[in-house]
Amino acid sequence: xxxxILTVDDSASIRQMVTFTLKGAxxxxxxxxxxxxxxxxxxxQSFNLVLTDxxxxxxxxxxxxxxxxxxxSYKNIPIxxxxxxxxxxxxxxxxxxxxxxxxxxxxxPESLLEVIKKVTN
Numbered sequence: 152x153x154x155x156i157l158t159v160d161d162s163a164s165i166r167q168m169v170t171f172t173l174k175g176a177x178x179x180x181x182x183x184x185x186x187x188x189x190x191x192x193x194x195x196q197s198f199n200l201v202l203t204d205x206x207x208x209x210x211x212x213x214x215x216x217x218x219x220x221x222x223x224s225y226k227n228i229p230i231x232x233x234x235x236x237x238x239x240x241x242x243x244x245x246x247x248x249x250x251x252x253x254x255x256x257x258x259x260p261e262s263l264l265e266v267i268k269k270v271t272n
Contacts, residue, residue, distance in 0.1 A: 153177065153178065153179045154178050154179070154199040154200065154271055155178070155179040155180075155181065155196070155197075155198045155199050155200075156173055156178050156179070156180050156181070156198060156199065156200045156201070156202060156267070157180075157181050157182075157183060157189055157192060157193060157198040157200070157201045157202070157203075158170060158173070158180055158181070158182055158183070158202045158203075159182075159183040159184075159185065159186065159188070159189040159201065159202065159203035159204060159207070159212065159215065160184075160203070160204040160207070160233070161184055161185050161204065161206075161207040161208060162204070165204070165233075165256065166182045166184075168258075168260075169202065169233070169258075169263070170182060172260040172263060172264065173264075173267075176264050176267075178267075181196065181198070184207075185207040185208055185209045185210055186203070186207055186209060186210025186211055186212060186214055186215035186218075187209040187210040188209075189201070189203065189210075189215055190210065190215060190218055190219070193219060193222070193225065194222075197224055198228065199228065199229075199271055200228065200229045200230070200231065200267060200270065200271055201215075201219060201225075201228060201229070201230045201231070202230075202231045202233050202267075203215055203216070203230065203231070203232060203233065204232075204233060204234050204256075205232060205234040205236050205241070205245075206234065206235070206236070212232060212234065213244055213245065213248050216230055216232075216245065216248040216249055216250055217248050217249070219249075220248065220249040229251040229252070229270035229271060230249065230250055230251050231250070231251055231252045231253070231254060231266065231267070231270065232245050232250050232252070232253045232254065233254045233256060233258060233263075234253075234254075234255065234256060235255065235256050236255075237255045251270050252266055252270060254266060
């Protein structure tokens with residue numbers, strides 16, 4: 152069965168690059184434009200993994216992470232942060248909120264797929 156990934160980023164070009172990379176590797180991808188959009192989609196459909204940016208309008212990635220972790224169906228789903236944020240304090244906040252991993256933009260497609268494979272198997 153195809154694994155489904157929810158990718159969340161307010162940048163259309165980042166969403167396109169991520170979707171292109173993931174679909175090329177055989178994943179089914181749903182895009183969301185911010186945390187609020189992602190949360191609404193997560194309530195309607197279940198995903199095998201969530202890949203989210205941090206800095207977004209309406210609801211940022213850390214808030215989304217907290218809200219998803221409060222849902223029983225997302226307690227054990229891998230949630231990766233894909234962001235330009237790289238300082239230790241922000242990473243610590245991500246870990247505290249329940250992030251599975253942290254990738255810094257710009258991302259290397261092979262590295263992204265490697266991490267996804269690791270956390271979804």
